[in-house]
Amino acid sequence: MSAYGSVTDRLARNSYVLDEAECHIEVNQEIARSTGTGKLLVRVCPAQVYGEAPDGTISVNYAACLECGTCLAVAAPGALTWHYPRGGFGIAYREG
Amino acid sequence: MSDDVDFDVIVIGAGVAGSVCAHQLAKAGHEVVLIERGSEPGSKNLSGGVFYCRVLDEVFPDFVSSAPVERRITRNVLSFLNGDSHVNIDYWDERLAEPANAVTVLRARLDPWLAEQCEQAGAMVMPGVRVDGLLRDGERVVGVRAGEDELRAHVVVAADGVNSFLARDAGVRPKEPQRHLAVGVKSVIALPRPVIEDRFRVTGDEGVAYAVVGDCTQGVAGGGFLYTNRESVSVGVVLRLDDLGARGLSSSDVHDHFLAHPAIAPLIRGGELLEYGCHLTIEDGPAMAARDLTRPGLVLIGDAAGLTLNTGLTIRGMDLAAGSALAAARTVAAALSTGDCSGEALGAYRTELERSFVGADLRTYGRAPKFLENPRMYGDYGRLLADVFHGIYTHDLRPRRHLVGAALGAVKASGVGLGQLARDGWAAARAL
Numbered sequence: 001m002s003a004y005g006s007v008t009d010r011l012a013r014n015s016y017v018l019d020e021a022e023c024h025i026e027v028n029q030e031i032a033r034s035t036g037t038g039k040l041l042v043r044v045c046p047a048q049v050y051g052e053a054p055d056g057t058i059s060v061n062y063a064a065c066l067e068c069g070t071c072l073a074v075a076a077p078g079a080l081t082w083h084y085p086r087g088g089f090g091i092a093y094r095e096g
Numbered sequence: 097m098s099d100d101v102d103f104d105v106i107v108i109g110a111g112v113a114g115s116v117c118a119h120q121l122a123k124a125g126h127e128v129v130l131i132e133r134g135s136e137p138g139s140k141n142l143s144g145g146v147f148y149c150r151v152l153d154e155v156f157p158d159f160v161s162s163a164p165v166e167r168r169i170t171r172n173v174l175s176f177l178n179g180d181s182h183v184n185i186d187y188w189d190e191r192l193a194e195p196a197n198a199v200t201v202l203r204a205r206l207d208p209w210l211a212e213q214c215e216q217a218g219a220m221v222m223p224g225v226r227v228d229g230l231l232r233d234g235e236r237v238v239g240v241r242a243g244e245d246e247l248r249a250h251v252v253v254a255a256d257g258v259n260s261f262l263a264r265d266a267g268v269r270p271k272e273p274q275r276h277l278a279v280g281v282k283s284v285i286a287l288p289r290p291v292i293e294d295r296f297r298v299t300g301d302e303g304v305a306y307a308v309v310g311d312c313t314q315g316v317a318g319g320g321f322l323y324t325n326r327e328s329v330s331v332g333v334v335l336r337l338d339d340l341g342a343r344g345l346s347s348s349d350v351h352d353h354f355l356a357h358p359a360i361a362p363l364i365r366g367g368e369l370l371e372y373g374c375h376l377t378i379e380d381g382p383a384m385a386a387r388d389l390t391r392p393g394l395v396l397i398g399d400a401a402g403l404t405l406n407t408g409l410t411i412r413g414m415d416l417a418a419g420s421a422l423a424a425a426r427t428v429a430a431a432l433s434t435g436d437c438s439g440e441a442l443g444a445y446r447t448e449l450e451r452s453f454v455g456a457d458l459r460t461y462g463r464a465p466k467f468l469e470n471p472r473m474y475g476d477y478g479r480l481l482a483d484v485f486h487g488i489y490t491h492d493l494r495p496r497r498h499l500v501g502a503a504l505g506a507v508k509a510s511g512v513g514l515g516q517l518a519r520d521g522w523a524a525a526r527a528l
């Protein structure tokens with residue numbers, strides 16, 4: 001939490017075009033758990049797309065994704081499938 | 097050369113690299129399409145925002161007066177930040193205003209303007225389309241695939257940025273080692289123009305750029321930045337991925353820590369958050385760009401080619417994106433005119449790059465990434481500097497020592513060691 005609100009509050013000010021039909025992120029729960037990638041994703045993602053449930057399952061809120069690719073860069077092989085949203089969907093920066 | 101093409105050249109990605117390249121080729125009379133996955137050029141793009149723009153003199157002669165740029169940077173502050181102290185080197189110079197050396201930009205405003213210049217030069221701009229892969233004929237890249245559609249061209253230019261899925265598809269880039277990459281987390285905070293002028297001591301369209309090392313990243317290799325725009329500031333952190341992972345910190349927490357730091361918070365006080373965003377950037381451009389950047393029918397430019405230089409004091413990606421775009425445009429134009437777009441013909445791109453400032457600067461800063469791996473950069477040296485000045489300015493009635501004595505005392509107390517300091521100093525001079 002900062003003077004500018006939680007990350008979720010801040011993202012609510014951003015402009016997104018949500019792709020209702022297609023999620024662009026998929027976590028392989030088993031590999032994410034065994035390699036520690038799950039916990040790592042929760043920490044490194046600036047948009048807090050990833051969450052960890054008490055049982056260790058990694059949740060994905062793809063609607064918040066800022067499409068930086070950090071998660072893919074740090075994920076262990078096989079733990080994450082990640083590509084850009086379909087053309088025209090996703091974050092639409094107004095400042096950049 | 098096969099005539100069975102939709103365009104002479106397909107450029108993928110309407111960032112600085114793609115737009116400059118498409119513009120040059122269209123202006124030379126070639127049939128060019130510029131494909132962008134964002135619904136508008138710039139809508140996916142984020143940079144810290146200091147564009148060393150002299151490279152555009154030859155492309156858009158009145159760039160600074162006609163493009164939507166923010167401020168001319170005439171003041172550069174290098175800040176060594178600790179938890180409760182900082183030492184700043186504050187360099188202001190009127191000579192940086194004219195000709196404009198560097199301007200701040202916001203990509204969601206700059207990139208649409210660049211794409212518009214492409215359109216005016218005769219290129220077709222195709223936003224809202226994600227390229228999904230390359231089309232090949234044997235070894236040769238002959239076009240791109242986007243959903244059900246296929247487009248063919250003599251040459252494909254991949255300007256699809258730091259994540260470049262096309263460079264991976266082409267086999268140029270392996271999974272990138274994490275130390276080659278960093279994540280930038282940035283806020284744009286609105287402040288009224290008079291507040292910016294008073295707070296940052298700038299007038300008219302002049303502005304200031306802070307580069308911060310030390311406590312800004314809570315010890316993670318990387319740094320902080322704060323740049324003034326017309327009526328906002330861009331402020332954030334850049335965190336090397338391997339070190340962020342190793343230190344167990346959260347990227348948004350590190351960003352928040354920086355904005356709340358007593359040295360930074362007063363500079364943005366009272367401002368309204370306009371946008372919170374993030375983007376990957378490149379830490380070891382020299383290593384990434386050393387790869388072969390062409391394949392038969394394919395050229396990589398800008399971040400897709402690994403062309404960003406992080407010198408610790410500046411991140412330079414946009415000027416290298418433009419510089420590589422110009423080098424690629426010259427290569428592609430020559431190949432199209434001879435009708436030979438094979439790997440060999442496009443291999444001339446390397447020579448063009450080497451001849452330009454891009455190649456020269458890659459050589460000059462080849463050692464910088466290694467030097468910036470030195471953990472003392474992100475903690476010890478900021479404290480050491482503050483201790484030296486503390487020794488000079490505190491008058492606690494104990495007998496004063498000469499400057500040299502005070503400095504040596506601080507070095508001794510820091511635990512860094514004189515020999516280490518000398519070695520790091522020499523390495524810094526050679527790397528930066």
Ligand SMILES: Cc1cc2nc3c(=O)[nH]c(=O)nc-3n(C[C@H](O)[C@H](O)[C@H](O)COP(=O)(O)OP(=O)(O)OC[C@H]3O[C@@H](n4cnc5c(N)ncnc54)[C@H](O)[C@@H]3O)c2cc1C
Pocket residue numbers: 084108109110111112113114131132133134137138140141142143144145146147148225226227228255256257258261279280281282332333334374375376377397398399400403404411412413414415417
């Ligand atoms: C936090 C941060 C601070 C920075 N600070 C500075 C700075 O102060 N000065 C500086 O010079 N540089 C800075 N940089 C680096 C600079 O932003 C980049 O080097 C520069 O943007 C690279 O330009 P580009 O055109 O190669 O790539 P990009 O600007 O990333 O453009 C790539 C384009 O390709 C599009 N695209 C990607 N994939 C596809 C696809 N499959 N199909 C269609 N379109 C696609 C994207 O939407 C995008 O428009 C910074 C970077 C970051 C992250």
